[in-house]
Amino acid sequence: MEINNNQLLRFTTAGSVDDGKSTLIGRLLYDSKSIFEDQLESITSTSEKKGHDGVDLALFTDGLKDEREQGITIDVAYRYFTTPKRKFIIADTPGHIQYTRNMVTGASTANAALILIDARHGVIEQTKRHSFIASLLNIPHLIVCVNKMDLVDFSEDRFNEIISEFEEFSSKLLVKDIRFIPISALLGDNVVNRSENMHWYGGGTLLNILETLHISSDINKIDARFPVQTVLRPQSAEYRDYRGYAGRVASGIYRKGDEVAVLPSGFTSKIKSMNAGDKEIDEAYAPMSISMTLEDDIDVSRGDMIVRKNNQPEGEQEFDVMLCWLNNDSAQPRAKYTIMHTSNEQRAMIKNVVYKIDINSYNRNEEDKDLKMNDIARVTIRTTRRLMLDSYRDNRITGSIILIDENTNETVAAGMIV
Incomplete structure (x- = not known):
């Protein structure tokens, strides 16, 4: 399958405390060569000062000074990286039960969720909580990373036991696609590079799966919804009669000349013009930010929604x-x-x-x-x-x-x- 290298994949990470989320993201960035040299030098220096043997990969995501001093991640940390096949935004969420709310924040726009499980402990309450939230938020792809396989002797039997534990409760989840990967974030097994210690695993690495996930179907292209954020009324003489409605297309496709309705008033009109920045366009779709004008002078204000006349919420x-x-x-x-x-x-x-x-x-x-x-x-x-x-x-x-x-x-x- 051909991948659009301009396509953006948003994914979130979630798991219990010390399941290795920060180390996994660090490994993903490090092995995919997505780290700037000065950043690597800084992390290497910090690792040496702390007496670590080698680079502490977790420091790539634990970016706040207080977090480093306490040795914990306590907020949603967003990270960006690019490979030749795709662009990524990572939302790294904390594992403490009192920060479950942060997972809701981090996962709300995600195309995929990485659920980390410690191979020694298996499925626990936080695993179920995070998986349920991912299902609730309609995240279509769930990637279950069974981490720390090096601490269970890379056991295939243990990996299969955890799959059975997870499937026992996940049958109640409304998730389209669930995949399982045995990994060691610390050693790098099956994160970017294939593991030499788990020849029994025939699936792809984590990065390979992230690069090839099909996400275009996750966007609603049918229901045209355009919430109005602001009304544009320029004061210059040149645009004195201009009345535009600006916002971001939430879903669907709009074309010049389309019959639309303004809700909640119910007034109808046709799209006269659309602009994306300074450029006039004939078609707009989610998630483009645009301004729109209508053929009729009707009352439209912030909070109204412009929709297709024959497809209304x-x-x-x-x-x-x-x-x-x-x-x-x-x-x-x-x-x-x-x-x-x-x-x-x-x-x-x-x-x-x-x-x-x-x-x-x-x-x-x-x-x-x-x-x-x-x-x-x-x-x-x-x-x-x-x-x-x-x-x-x-x-x-x-x-x-x-x-x-x-x-x-x-x-x-x-x-x-x-």
């Missing part, structure tokens, strides 16, 4: 979402929050907690209504005005929301519309 004031609670403080019954949906901002409240998910068994608990940090629950939300919604499985952008505490301005929850 549901306008709802009350709807269910799968909610990940991210805040240290518990949710207050019927408390008011600010809800953000694309560029639309409204007031909202959690009307009802339908059920919470037991992360170990994936069973539903309909009795416990108290939302605490890291809880995942199906809730009913009511807003002051209608929001133009798609289900999250149909459209990640128009199917997601966040809740913000009106007093502290903190993001307290992220939700996927059912």
Whole structure:
């Protein structure tokens, strides 16, 4: 299969504490020669000062001074690298259970998720939690990296045991593609280069899989959704009559002359022109940032959505979402929050907690209504005005929301519309 070397793959890493996520990313960057010489010199010098034997690969991702001093990774670290076949953005998320919220952040735009499992410990609660979140966020590709195979004598039997453990619960996950790789991030086995210690493994290396994942089908090309972020009204005499609507195409394709509807008003018109920067274009598609003009002078403002006339999302004031609670403080019954949906901002409240998910068994608990940090629950939300919604499985952008505490301005929850 031919790979577009301009195609960007976003992937997230997740696992329990000390499963080796930072070392894996360091190995991936190091062995693929994606590290600048000055960066390598700096890491080599730091490794020597700490008394490490050789380069400490984890330091390539533990970039913050405080993290290095404490020896832990405590935030989402984004890293960028390129190979001849593809460009990558990595979201390296922490493994501590209290930072599960960071995985939600890092995985929200990912095309693939790397779930690390320590070969000695096998599947644990965090494995199930991270895998469930990946499924909830509709990440189509799950790559299960069984790490530290060197500490179990590169045992094929142990690798197969972990596959069986994972498959026992993953049958309940809605993930299209799950792959298993036995690796040693520390030694480099099956990360970029094939392992000399595991001849029994016939699959590709991690980098090979990442370079060849097919991701074009992950984008919704059918439902045209264009949330308006701002209205452009230039003050110069030359553009006095110009009224453009700027934003990023969330999904679908727009063409000059298309019949469109503006929601929630329902007014209809045709696309008069589109621009990407200074260049006029005849066609726009996700995730392009564009400005658009319409043939008719109708009222359009920030938070409105321009869609195809014959393909419109549901306008709802009350709807269910799968909610990940991210805040240290518990949710207050019927408390008011600010809800953000694309560029639309409204007031909202959690009307009802339908059920919470037991992360170990994936069973539903309909009795416990108290939302605490890291809880995942199906809730009913009511807003002051209608929001133009798609289900999250149909459209990640128009199917997601966040809740913000009106007093502290903190993001307290992220939700996927059912």
